[in-house]
Amino acid sequence: MKVSPRNIGATLQAPGNLRVIMLHGDDVGLIRERATTAAKAICPDLHDPFRVAMLGRADHARLEEEMTALSLTGGRRVIWLREGTDEGLLEALKRGLAQQSDALVIVEAPGLDSRSRLRGFVEKDAQCALIGCYPEEGRALEGAIRQMLAAQDVGIDPDALGWMVERAGPDRAATRSEVEKLALFAGRGGRLGLEDVRACVGDAAGVSMEDAAFAAMAGQRREADAAAQRALTVDGSSPSNLTRALMSHIHRLRRARLAxxxxxxxxxxxxxxxxxxxxxxxxxxxxxxxxxxxxxxxxAAQDTQTLELACRQTGSPDIVLCLRHVARLCGLAQQARRRR
Structure with a gap:
């Protein structure tokens, strides 16, 4: 069944008897955030190997097996499948649903076409929930930011909120990162004014990251390398922040490209x-x-999301990975220019 926007929160926080939740749309960060909410509603400890199974693209063939596996420690299991496509999943999902199980399958399917047979099946089946995840704008984005801050017991002035909405990109993960930084700055029970938000969000490092993102996607290798190096080694930006700047820019490009x-x-x-x-x-x-x-x-958005996760691993050569990714994006853009 297709879940209406006003019922999304309730569905994610209390999946009930649902056996499949499929998340699709353009906002990869929002897809991941909602998948996490649904998974934690079933198993608060997402590192529990007996109750949570993470399936990447290479593991899709295990879907039916995982759907029918028993939990050795009791409680419902979560099968969290990423990069969902039509390829082989539909039949495996049907076979799994035909068998007795209380496991919840969460499918991340960014960019899944509206004509997809898999998406059509999930939309019609009463045991399944189909949830669209698209970038929020205007009042919807204001409400989301207010809600994030309220969860940390932090208030925000209207002019500060308006300024932040204008700066926010289309990726939910990047927005949440900025909100968490603001909440930490304000402290519980605090309130954010315009100058507070400007001090936290509008730093010079953001300019270097934007320079790197714009230059990389335009195939300007020298400019992209210089801006990325400056952001990471001079301005003190973290590799994760650079990946989010890239993600935000890529999502905006894709929205314009689709239009x-x-x-x-x-x-x-x-x-x-x-x-x-x-x-x-x-x-x-x-x-x-x-x-x-x-x-x-x-x-490019999916590869950048993978890069962000890699950068968070302990001991990861995150700066090297970021610079290599920027160079790769430049190379792809340059190849496209030569083909024109």
Missing amino acids: MDAGMSRADAMRQLQPPVFFKRTDSFGQALGLWPADALLR
Whole structure:
């Protein structure tokens, strides 16, 4: 069944007898956040190997087996499947649902086409929930930020909230990261004013990260390398923050690219983005739009999400991984330019 926006929170926090929750859409960060909420509703300890099974692309063949496995320690199991596609999953899911089990299958399926047979099946089956995850804007984004801060017992002034909404990108993970930084700054019971938000969010390091993201997607290798190096070694930005800046930019490019594919002009596609592209960056944004098709942008977003997870691993050479990823994005853009 398809879950309406107003019922999403209740469904995730109390899945009840649902056996499958599929999360699709453009906001990879929101997909991951909602998948985590649903998983914790069943098993608060996501590191429990007896009750939680993580299935990457290479493990999709194990879906039916995991759906029917018993929990050795009691309680419902969670099968968390990432990079869900139509390839082989539909039949395995049907066979698993035909057998007795109380396990909850959570499928992350960013970019799954509306004509997908897998998506159509989940939408019609009463045991399944289909949830769209798209970037929030305007009042919806304001409400989400207020809710995140309220969970930390932190208030925010209207002008500060408005300024932050204008700066927020389309990726939920990046927004949550900024909100967590603000909550830490304010402390429990605190209140954020405009100057507080500007001090925490509008730092110079963000400019270097944006420079790196824009240059990388436009295939400007020298500029991208220099900006990424500056952000990571001079400005003190963390590799995770750089990956989120890349993710935000890639998602905005994909939204504009999809609008162009639907018949909108490049200028109009860029103009309809909220917040609008900064006028000094319109040339770079437009160049990238001409180089990257929508499916390639989705792959770039997924690869960047994988990079962020890798950067969080203890002992990971995160700076090297980030610089290598920026170089790879530049290379893909340059290849696309040569093919034109």
